[in-house]
Amino acid sequence: MLKYSQSNCLPSSEELPDSDDTPVDNELQNLIPGLLKAILALIWSQRQDWFFGVDMGVYYDTNKPAIVPDGFLSIGVPRIINEKLRRSYVLWEEKKLPTLVLEVVSKTYRNEYSTKKSIYAKELGILYYIVYNPLVSEQASLEVYQLVNGEYVLIPGNPVWLSEIGLGIGWEKGTYQGITRQWLYWFDEQGKRFLTPEERILQSEEQRLQSERKRLESEEKAQKLAEMLIKLGVDPESLI
Numbered sequence: 001m002l003k004y005s006q007s008n009c010l011p012s013s014e015e016l017p018d019s020d021d022t023p024v025d026n027e028l029q030n031l032i033p034g035l036l037k038a039i040l041a042l043i044w045s046q047r048q049d050w051f052f053g054v055d056m057g058v059y060y061d062t063n064k065p066a067i068v069p070d071g072f073l074s075i076g077v078p079r080i081i082n083e084k085l086r087r088s089y090v091l092w093e094e095k096k097l098p099t100l101v102l103e104v105v106s107k108t109y110r111n112e113y114s115t116k117k118s119i120y121a122k123e124l125g126i127l128y129y130i131v132y133n134p135l136v137s138e139q140a141s142l143e144v145y146q147l148v149n150g151e152y153v154l155i156p157g158n159p160v161w162l163s164e165i166g167l168g169i170g171w172e173k174g175t176y177q178g179i180t181r182q183w184l185y186w187f188d189e190q191g192k193r194f195l196t197p198e199e200r201i202l203q204s205e206e207q208r209l210q211s212e213r214k215r216l217e218s219e220e221k222a223q224k225l226a227e228m229l230i231k232l233g234v235d236p237e238s239l240i
Contacts, residue, residue, distance in 0.1 A: 028134045029104045030055060032184050033071025035196065036045050036102070036169075037055050039186050040073075043194050048079045057088040058098065060124055061218040067119055071102035075165065099165060101126050102184075121152050128162055130169065132184055138209040142171050142184070168222060174199075 037052040044050060051074045057066030066088060074089070077096045091097065101120055103112040111117075112131050120126040128146040129152055144160040145152035159170025168187035176183055176196055186194045195203065229239070 005238065012090070012093065024105050026104070026134070029070050030105050031176070032132065032134060032181075033102055036071060036184055036186065038197050039194050042197060042200065043186065049073050049077065050075050051079055051089075053086070053087070053089055053098075056086070059088060059090045059092075062092075067116065067124075069098075069101040069116075070104045071101040072098040073165070074098040097124060098126055100128040100130065100162070102130045102132065105131060105135070121147060123151065125150075127164060132171070135181065142169075142237060143184070144169065159185075159191060159193075161187075161189060 033052075033054045034194070037054055040052055051109070053069070053072050053074075055068060055070060056072075057068050058072065059066045072089070074094065074096055077094050089098070103116060105112055117129065120129050125147060127147050129147070130145040131145075133141040135141075142158055144155045144157075144162075146155055147153075157170075159168040161168045168189065168191065169184060170187055170193075171182050171184055172193055173181065174183050174196070176198065185196075188194065193196075229235070
């Protein structure tokens with residue numbers, strides 16, 4: 001489905017623009033895919049065969065401009081190419097289609113249901129297409145589509161299990177960067193949500209405090225026991 005000729009001198013990712021330079025009209029269009037990427041970096045920290053792009057140009061045809069999803073996940077490619085990192089995602093270099101693309105709906109609809117959806121399905125053949133509207137709070141705000149016979153079929157539910165990726169995706173109310181609202185998260189097969197980096201830090205700190213509290217309580221009990229033994233005329237050291 002990739003339309004380019006190997007006989008041409010193909011432009012490299014260094015030569016191609018890295019985005020379409022279209023400004024986002026809502027901060028959530030960067031925060032939401034950024035959160036998904038941050039969680040992936042934790043739960044797949046030992047894997048180096050994946051890449052999650054945020055607002056990055058995907059080049060699929062030398063005769064057409066890049067398409068720029070708000071987020072996309074590609075599996076089976078190097079997570080890091082070199083210290084310069086990726087400027088864009090060029091299919092004739094990567095040789096792997098993204099498995100999933102995410103579009104975060106802006107207040108002015110940006111072809112999420114027309115042009116982009118058609119390109120993802122007809123020209124690229126992206127397996128999962130996700131449309132998320134962060135400005136509403138109903139379940140319909142998350143739409144997960146799977147490509148079946150060249151057409152996108154809506155998968156109901158929240159979260160939705162993505163078997164080819166081995167993760168679920170769904171929305172839940174939570175706090176990220178101090179902002180409490182509905183966010184998109186990754187889930188395991190049992191429907192349990194993976195923690196964000198901030199939540200992991202808080203969890204670790206809570207565990208440390210609990211451990212310290214138990215240690216202090218244990219020391220306090222030992223001290224009281226020693227005082228009781230001394231009153232009874234027993235040397236606590238003689239019992240060791």
